[in-house]
Amino acid sequence: MQEFKVPSSKSISNRLLIIKYLSKSDKIIKNLSLAEDTLLMQDILNQIDKSSYNYIFCDNAGTVTRFILSLLALKEGIWKIDASNQMRERPIKPLLEVLKNLGAEIIYLEDEDTLPIQVVGGNLIGGKMIAINSQQSSQFISSLLLVSPYIKGGLSIQIDEDMVSKPYLKMTIDLMKKFGANIKEKGSQLIIRPSKYNFEETEVENDWSSVCFAFEKLSILKGEAIFIKNLYTNSLQADSIAITYFSYFGINAQFENNGLRISYNHENIYKGKELLLDINDCPDIFPSLALVSLFSEKKVVFIGIISLEFKESNRIKAMAEGLRQIGAKVSFDKDRFTVDGFQEKELINKPILIKTYDDHRIAMTFAIVAIKYPNIQIDNNDCVSKSFPMFWENL
Numbered sequence: 001m002q003e004f005k006v007p008s009s010k011s012i013s014n015r016l017l018i019i020k021y022l023s024k025s026d027k028i029i030k031n032l033s034l035a036e037d038t039l040l041m042q043d044i045l046n047q048i049d050k051s052s053y054n055y056i057f058c059d060n061a062g063t064v065t066r067f068i069l070s071l072l073a074l075k076e077g078i079w080k081i082d083a084s085n086q087m088r089e090r091p092i093k094p095l096l097e098v099l100k101n102l103g104a105e106i107i108y109l110e111d112e113d114t115l116p117i118q119v120v121g122g123n124l125i126g127g128k129m130i131a132i133n134s135q136q137s138s139q140f141i142s143s144l145l146l147v148s149p150y151i152k153g154g155l156s157i158q159i160d161e162d163m164v165s166k167p168y169l170k171m172t173i174d175l176m177k178k179f180g181a182n183i184k185e186k187g188s189q190l191i192i193r194p195s196k197y198n199f200e201e202t203e204v205e206n207d208w209s210s211v212c213f214a215f216e217k218l219s220i221l222k223g224e225a226i227f228i229k230n231l232y233t234n235s236l237q238a239d240s241i242a243i244t245y246f247s248y249f250g251i252n253a254q255f256e257n258n259g260l261r262i263s264y265n266h267e268n269i270y271k272g273k274e275l276l277l278d279i280n281d282c283p284d285i286f287p288s289l290a291l292v293s294l295f296s297e298k299k300v301v302f303i304g305i306i307s308l309e310f311k312e313s314n315r316i317k318a319m320a321e322g323l324r325q326i327g328a329k330v331s332f333d334k335d336r337f338t339v340d341g342f343q344e345k346e347l348i349n350k351p352i353l354i355k356t357y358d359d360h361r362i363a364m365t366f367a368i369v370a371i372k373y374p375n376i377q378i379d380n381n382d383c384v385s386k387s388f389p390m391f392w393e394n395l
Contacts, residue, residue, distance in 0.1 A: 001225045006210040007388055009237055010035040013204050014063050015175050018146045021045050025199035032204055035387045037061045044068055058083040062090055063139055069095060070143040073104035074150055076122030088115050091310055094133040095140040127153025134163035136310050142172040148192040149181045157190045164307040167238030167281050174236055206230040208239035210388050212288040215246040216368045218264045219292040225263040238282045248275055249292045273298050280304025287365035290319050293339040294328050302337040313357035322354045322366055347373055354378045360386040
């Protein structure tokens with residue numbers, strides 16, 4: 001049985017780093033992610049402690065950018081915050097509007113509602129109900145939640161029923177509660193009272209988003225079973241739903257020995273001619289699912305795709321472009337993405353270069369199918385280090 005080594009969860013790691021920073025604890029985080037995003041978060045938090053005036057560069061890291069914005073609005077000082085051109089195009093306006101409402105002074109240094117900005121921090125005053133548009137990203141609310149116990153007067157947040165990636169919000173809430181935050185859920189409202197985090201030594205579980213590439217590899221190449229360490233049934237991560245979604249494509253998964261054993265059985269493939277998958281709560285597993293849809297001999301329809309437009313790339317267009325290059329019949333609009341057929345003869349022996357748009361998940365998704373079809377190449381191998389530094393070793 002092969003072992004597929006996946007990194008620890010950067011989603012959990014980045015939340016824990018903010019909580020630990022606010023708690024001023026020296027307790028360790030075991031199995032902390034080595035992804036570029038998490039290393040960047042650590043570096044920025046170290047920078048913040050060194051000066052009350054700082055230039056903070058968040059590169060192309062959406063989670064880091066959004067979490068740091070709220071933290072710096074809370075922390076006394078004058079902060080200039082910028083990011084890569086790609087990150088400048090990703091939405092942050094809803095978060096900035098709420099921070100200004102809470103008392104942060106935000107100055108746009110170039111274009112309105114986007115980076116670079118200057119933040120004068122240290123004056124956040126809560127004690128009020130706020131609402132935030134979270135149809136583009138749940139990270140806006142998570143960002144506010146993580147710092148909310150330290151806002152004067154606390155905070156009450158009205159949750160948008162149409163928000164994307166709700167399980168990521170639950171992850172944030174569960175981690176906050178674990179380390180002492182006074183947070184109550186009342187219907188569609190979250191009420192956070194002033195409190196302090198009591199951070200203790202903890203360990204990060206492995207990353208379910210990365211596990212999808214093991215599922216994808218087995219779905220396409222078949223072969224012997226694969227074992228993945230440090231995965232558990234009670235995961236905080238939304239992407240653990242991948243077990244269910246990939247089961248429709250023949251993957252059988254069993255928890256054993258503090259990990260997950262996966263195998264392929266063609267008889268387990270979903271028997272219907274059309275398969276509908278809602279990825280609103282788990283958009284990061286979409287690229288791998290869309291790729292394995294090619295080999296399923298059925299029409300696969302994805303709904304809940306709205307947030308895909310605002311990732312490291314526009315993943316709707318990037319996946320459609322790449323899939324069409326390798327012979328897939330693809331259609332999409334703002335509400336759904338459909339994969340309906342695959343002409344393998346268009347792929348064999350034809351040189352194909354996949355444009356990744358510097359998006360780590362696009363690169364990894366097409367790298368898997370390139371094992372089966374070596375004439376496929378991707379235009380950027382290095383971008384995978386954003387979330388999965390040991391990806392190429394696994395292949």
